[in-house]
Amino acid sequence: ATVTRREDYAPPAYWIDSVDLSFDLDPAKTRVLNRMRVRRNPDVPAQPLRLDGEELNLARVLVNGQGTSFKIDGDQLVLENLPEGSEPVELEIFTTCAPTKNTRLMGLYVSEGTFFTQCEAEGFRRITYFLDRPDVMASYTVTLRADKAAYPVLLSNGNLVAQGELDDGRHWAQWVDPHKKPCYLFALVAGKLVAREQRIRSRAGTEHLLQVYVRPGDLDKTEHAMHSLMAAIAWDEARFGLPLDLERFMIVATSDFNMGAMENKGLNIFNTKFVLANPATATDADYANIESVVAHEYFHNWTGNRVTCRDWFQLSLKEGLTVFRDQEFSQDMAGSPSARAVKRIEDVRVLRTAQFPEDAGPMAHPVRPDSYIEINNFYTVTIYEKGAEVVRMMQTLVGREGFVAGMKLYFARHDGQAVTCDDFAQAIADANPASALARHLPQFKRWYSQAGTPRVRAQGTWDAAARSYTLTLTQSCPPTPGQPHKEPFVIPIELGLLDAAGHALPLQLAGEDAPHGTTRTLVLTEPSQSFTFVDIDAAPVPSLLRGFSAPVILEDEASDAQLLTLLAHDTDPFNRWEAGQRLVLRAAIAAIATSALQTSASGPLDAQILPTSLVQALREVLRHPQLDAAFKELVLTLPAESYIAEQLDEVDPQRVHAVREAMRLQLALALQSDWQWAWEQHQTLGAYRPDPVSAGRRALSNLALHMLCLAAQHQGDQVWPGKAYQRVKTATNMTERFGALSALVASGHELAAPALERFHALFKDEPLVIDKWFALQASAPDRGGQVLPIVRRLLQHPDFHLTNPNRARSLIFSYCMNNPGAFHRADAAGYQFWSERVLELDAINPQVAARLARALDRWKKLAEPWRSAAREALARVAAKPDLSADVREVVGRALA
Numbered sequence: 001a002t003v004t005r006r007e008d009y010a011p012p013a014y015w016i017d018s019v020d021l022s023f024d025l026d027p028a029k030t031r032v033l034n035r036m037r038v039r040r041n042p043d044v045p046a047q048p049l050r051l052d053g054e055e056l057n058l059a060r061v062l063v064n065g066q067g068t069s070f071k072i073d074g075d076q077l078v079l080e081n082l083p084e085g086s087e088p089v090e091l092e093i094f095t096t097c098a099p100t101k102n103t104r105l106m107g108l109y110v111s112e113g114t115f116f117t118q119c120e121a122e123g124f125r126r127i128t129y130f131l132d133r134p135d136v137m138a139s140y141t142v143t144l145r146a147d148k149a150a151y152p153v154l155l156s157n158g159n160l161v162a163q164g165e166l167d168d169g170r171h172w173a174q175w176v177d178p179h180k181k182p183c184y185l186f187a188l189v190a191g192k193l194v195a196r197e198q199r200i201r202s203r204a205g206t207e208h209l210l211q212v213y214v215r216p217g218d219l220d221k222t223e224h225a226m227h228s229l230m231a232a233i234a235w236d237e238a239r240f241g242l243p244l245d246l247e248r249f250m251i252v253a254t255s256d257f258n259m260g261a262m263e264n265k266g267l268n269i270f271n272t273k274f275v276l277a278n279p280a281t282a283t284d285a286d287y288a289n290i291e292s293v294v295a296h297e298y299f300h301n302w303t304g305n306r307v308t309c310r311d312w313f314q315l316s317l318k319e320g321l322t323v324f325r326d327q328e329f330s331q332d333m334a335g336s337p338s339a340r341a342v343k344r345i346e347d348v349r350v351l352r353t354a355q356f357p358e359d360a361g362p363m364a365h366p367v368r369p370d371s372y373i374e375i376n377n378f379y380t381v382t383i384y385e386k387g388a389e390v391v392r393m394m395q396t397l398v399g400r401e402g403f404v405a406g407m408k409l410y411f412a413r414h415d416g417q418a419v420t421c422d423d424f425a426q427a428i429a430d431a432n433p434a435s436a437l438a439r440h441l442p443q444f445k446r447w448y449s450q451a452g453t454p455r456v457r458a459q460g461t462w463d464a465a466a467r468s469y470t471l472t473l474t475q476s477c478p479p480t481p482g483q484p485h486k487e488p489f490v491i492p493i494e495l496g497l498l499d500a501a502g503h504a505l506p507l508q509l510a511g512e513d514a515p516h517g518t519t520r521t522l523v524l525t526e527p528s529q530s531f532t533f534v535d536i537d538a539a540p541v542p543s544l545l546r547g548f549s550a551p552v553i554l555e556d557e558a559s560d561a562q563l564l565t566l567l568a569h570d571t572d573p574f575n576r577w578e579a580g581q582r583l584v585l586r587a588a589i590a591a592i593a594t595s596a597l598q599t600s601a602s603g604p605l606d607a608q609i610l611p612t613s614l615v616q617a618l619r620e621v622l623r624h625p626q627l628d629a630a631f632k633e634l635v636l637t638l639p640a641e642s643y644i645a646e647q648l649d650e651v652d653p654q655r656v657h658a659v660r661e662a663m664r665l666q667l668a669l670a671l672q673s674d675w676q677w678a679w680e681q682h683q684t685l686g687a688y689r690p691d692p693v694s695a696g697r698r699a700l701s702n703l704a705l706h707m708l709c710l711a712a713q714h715q716g717d718q719v720w721p722g723k724a725y726q727r728v729k730t731a732t733n734m735t736e737r738f739g740a741l742s743a744l745v746a747s748g749h750e751l752a753a754p755a756l757e758r759f760h761a762l763f764k765d766e767p768l769v770i771d772k773w774f775a776l777q778a779s780a781p782d783r784g785g786q787v788l789p790i791v792r793r794l795l796q797h798p799d800f801h802l803t804n805p806n807r808a809r810s811l812i813f814s815y816c817m818n819n820p821g822a823f824h825r826a827d828a829a830g831y832q833f834w835s836e837r838v839l840e841l842d843a844i845n846p847q848v849a850a851r852l853a854r855a856l857d858r859w860k861k862l863a864e865p866w867r868s869a870a871r872e873a874l875a876r877v878a879a880k881p882d883l884s885a886d887v888r889e890v891v892g893r894a895l896a
């Protein structure tokens with residue numbers, strides 16, 4: 001396998017100033033004529049021109065209109081005899097490709113009769129020979145020709161400058177992109193589509209046309225995406241002064257897509273999952289995801305497109321920054337401080353359940369990796385979510401206004417360029433010369449170069465005589481592959497101190513004249529540092545890492561009583577939630593260590609795992625008159641099995657599952673009347689609206705129904721399952737309908753089967769809803785090993801198509817990655833299923849297969865017999881001779 005290394009970066013030997021592409025679109029054989037103006041890069045020694053290509057049929061190459069000699073070297077087209085000198089040459093390359101055979105969904109492919117492209121990261125080379133690297137930026141003119149009846153809509157980047165009719169029922173359209181761009185941002189779409197349109201006027205008074213293109217039956221599901229786009233445009237202008245720079249901005253939805261969406265200049269292509277929504281088919285979570293993904297892709301227009309990456313090692317330059325921006329946007333859209341905190345908790349939950357394990361496993365890599373075999377494997381939670389946390393820490397260190405100033409400087413310096421993560425950090429620091437970021441910039445940048453999750457140990461000592469409290473913070477970071485030793489990071493720790501009654505204490509550090517508020521940020525730069533607060537009359541309760549101010553694992557000595565104080569009183573909602581999670585985690589870990597609990601076919605065991613004091617504290621949160629429903633739902637939701645497992649040195653997945661199920665039943669039974677109260681108090685009033693308050697009420701009432709069904713199933717009572725079944729039949733929105741269906745499936749009630757059948761019949765023509773139907777069954781709690789046979793049966797269902805990534809994810813990924821209790825079977829049948837599917841998928845779509853391959857990343861943590869069985873399954877996959885580079889890299893690292 002070829003390893004690409006960051007240190008080997010060299011500027012391109014040639015520049016491509018302009019590209020004129022002509023497509024004769026035909027699903028079986030599309031003809032592509034590529035005319036480029038190419039010139040030598042005078043800063044690089046003369047060398048042959050090597051153009052990337054993949055699965056192309058080459059018909060002709062002309063240089064300045066004349067035939068020329070060329071050779072094919074592997075996947076590259078090599079031109080050794082280009083005219084010398086600095087004059088540009090006209091290079092003309094004629095190729096064909098086969099879109100219908102393109103099951104990888106990279107390059108030009110067909111989805112449900114419509115042509116789409118996906119070029120990031122290296123898909124453009126599957127369309128034509130090119131310098132397929134992000135630092136080569138060119139002007140594009142694109143002409144599309146296709147049958148008019150089959151492909152009435154012809155789209156590409158930029159502005160439509162001309163169109164017309166051709167013989168034989170064909171037609172054509174020409175698009176010119178006014179902005180230079182790297183080829184990964186090229187896009188075309190051709191098919192039978194309709195658009196929701198909206199004209200807007202920017203703050204500066206310029207007019208823009210916004211369009212959301214979908215298949216004809218889906219137009220009634222585009223309103224929310226359009227609103228989200230308008231909100232994102234307004235937000236970027238207001239918060240960062242970044243306007244829309246295009247006359248026309250288009251979004252197109254496809255049901256066959258490897259990822260969530262793609263930010264092609266002016267022509268974003270989206271997975272339908274992140275565009276289509278109406279109350280009958282989409283849940284509140286879908287609405288929220290659409291808002292954030294639409295915003296994310298729009299924000300790339302500046303952070304990614306106007307300023308792009310020099311090379312793919314800099315991927316987090318655009319992805320980390322853009323995730324940070326979409327998270328900030330969603331928080332601002334949420335409005336109230338409490339709704340903002342809910343969003344923050346949700347984001348941290350993703351980071352800790354997905355990125356922390358990645359950082360501790362075989363695929364651990366720095367936010368700016370040093371090497372890769374297949375770049376597609378590096379679209380990871382580390383690049384995206386940890387990258388966003390790194391940007392957030394910069395904002396914390398320079399302040400909100402300082403960060404806006406830093407962004408201004410970044411665009412002033414680098415608009416139109418392909419740059420590095422260093423360039424970004426330098427701009428933020430240079431705009432804030434007096435900040436902690438500027439003072440510690442080289443050290444701060446270790447967040448880009450060192451993998452692994454740092455641990456921060458906190459020890460507090462109260463000195464009664466001195467009336468002071470000294471907090472000692474000590475940092476360390478475990479070794480990761482290729483990085484045995486880590487240097488200290490710059491870690492902002494936001495904190496507050498509470499008295500025993502839960503009141504916030506004024507914070508004055510030794511040497512200061514006066515207190516500075518009740519929450520402040522300490523900057524940890526040394527391996528160990530002590531901070532002394534004065535005027536502290538009694539041992540305080542520390543509230544550390546407020547708002548999760550750094551992506552670290554905090555180890556402190558908080559007692560259960562202190563955590564109960566934080567759960568009841570902390571003014572920082574994140575730490576209030578965190579205190580509850582930590583108490584639950586403590587109880588779970590103790591139970592896992594001491595009990596031999598197993599779930600049986602009849603359901604979870606009735607065991608007292610959570611201490612009474614915690615159950616009472618959770619009841620108080622649930623009944624609290626001021627707290628928002630959304631926040632309550634988060635506090636009362638138990639940590640995921642995978643998160644509990646991460647806290648253990650050796651994992652018996654069945655024990656983890658049994659303990660979590662037992663805790664859930666305990667909460668269901670102990671709070672039964674409270675759940676009933678919560679259900680009754682949080683019914684939707686009036687028409688469906690996806691705003692955070694209404695969504696929070698539905699989330700809590702769904703959790704309540706879930707708990708009530710669990711308790712009822714345990715007690716042999718039929719009332720609540722009956723109510724849930726009724727709701728599956730009559731609900732007027734998908735959040736409540738799906739919540740009720742999930743409650744029946746999760747409680748294992750006999751009404752689950754007819755409810756699933758009815759649900760399928762109602763939504764058989766709604767692919768995104770059928771995805772939910774598959775996912776729900778694949779992620780159901782396992783009682784006696786029934787889930788795998790159900791999943792195997794569903795593989796044969798007429799609605800199951802392995803070639804469709806959404807469907808593969810809904811059934812196979814849900815089982816292998818979201819249902820540890822069912823997947824980690826002692827008989828290894830789950831792993832057998834996994835290896836079969838990885839190999840099957842690899843022949844179709846290696847990028848999707850490689851994602852599934854990561855289900856066993858953490859196999860070394862498993863206890864026996866799972867550990868040996870997982871190793872054997874990985875070895876079985878690795879033994880396949882013609883494995884893709886994508887899957888080989890993942891299983892190779894896992895086995896190393």
Ligand code: HT7
Binds near residue numbers: 319
């Ligand atoms: N920048 C986009 C990444 C992406 C992608 C990468 C590889 C293969 C297919 C892909 N589709 C989209 C998405 C984003 O982060 O906005």
Ligand code: ZN
Binds near residue numbers: 318
């Ligand atoms: Zn992105």
